[in-house]
Amino acid sequence: MRDICYRSKKLGDVTVRGTSRASIQSFWNIPEWDLGLDVGGHPWDLTPQLGRLFISHTHRDHILGLYQLIARRQKRSLPPPEIFVPAESEDVVRRFLEVWQEMDGTRYPFHLQGLVPGDLVEWETASGTRLQAKAVRSFHRLPSLGFLISESETPRLAYTGDSLPAILDENPAFYQAEILIMEMTSADMYYTPEQIHHFGHTHFLDVQERREKFANRWILVSHFTCKRSMDLLCRHIAEAFPDRLGGRLIVW
Numbered sequence: 001m002r003d004i005c006y007r008s009k010k011l012g013d014v015t016v017r018g019t020s021r022a023s024i025q026s027f028w029n030i031p032e033w034d035l036g037l038d039v040g041g042h043p044w045d046l047t048p049q050l051g052r053l054f055i056s057h058t059h060r061d062h063i064l065g066l067y068q069l070i071a072r073r074q075k076r077s078l079p080p081p082e083i084f085v086p087a088e089s090e091d092v093v094r095r096f097l098e099v100w101q102e103m104d105g106t107r108y109p110f111h112l113q114g115l116v117p118g119d120l121v122e123w124e125t126a127s128g129t130r131l132q133a134k135a136v137r138s139f140h141r142l143p144s145l146g147f148l149i150s151e152s153e154t155p156r157l158a159y160t161g162d163s164l165p166a167i168l169d170e171n172p173a174f175y176q177a178e179i180l181i182m183e184m185t186s187a188d189m190y191y192t193p194e195q196i197h198h199f200g201h202t203h204f205l206d207v208q209e210r211r212e213k214f215a216n217r218w219i220l221v222s223h224f225t226c227k228r229s230m231d232l233l234c235r236h237i238a239e240a241f242p243d244r245l246g247g248r249l250i251v252w
């Protein structure tokens, strides 16, 4: 059953599924890796492929579907999810889940662990691929993390969550990862860079400034402000990035 709309795209040997819009919801899923990145909403049909979830920060558009994921995994007799959050937020997330369980009159199993920058999480996929996620410091208005997913020390996917562009500059592997999923909250001049930076976000001019640094095969930009229509944003991005960063830019 498809209860929430999201996009899906095959990039090399993995599928990227998800949606991201500021203030609405952000969630990503790589089914081949049993991996989720943020859970602002939780689509019912993705439940089996979200055994491992990395949450960048606790703003509602990034975490509101967490309780649904935990409850639905149990309802569908799936193993409890492994959930990773910034260490500073572990206690409040645990309390949030306690309140939900009290409201629901039930208990659900889950594993919750706080991470600090530099922490590593390793796992093996169903097909035998060994992966490692590294937590990196991101720059937002709350304790926050970005994540770098590597296979045999090759950076496969980098995820900025919500952050100033400094996350890219301070983690050169983000420019090297095969797939980069980055936020670009402002894709036009509706907000100035100063306004966007004040709220801990990235402006399209930040991306333009760094255009020579991106060595990624695919660069997904998303998390656009809900104050602008997607039609308008797509038209502006086509003007701002006429060659679409060498054809690598994917507007999501």
Ligand SMILES: [Zn+2]
Residues within 6 Å of the ligand: 057, 059, 140, 162
């Ligand atoms: Zn945020």
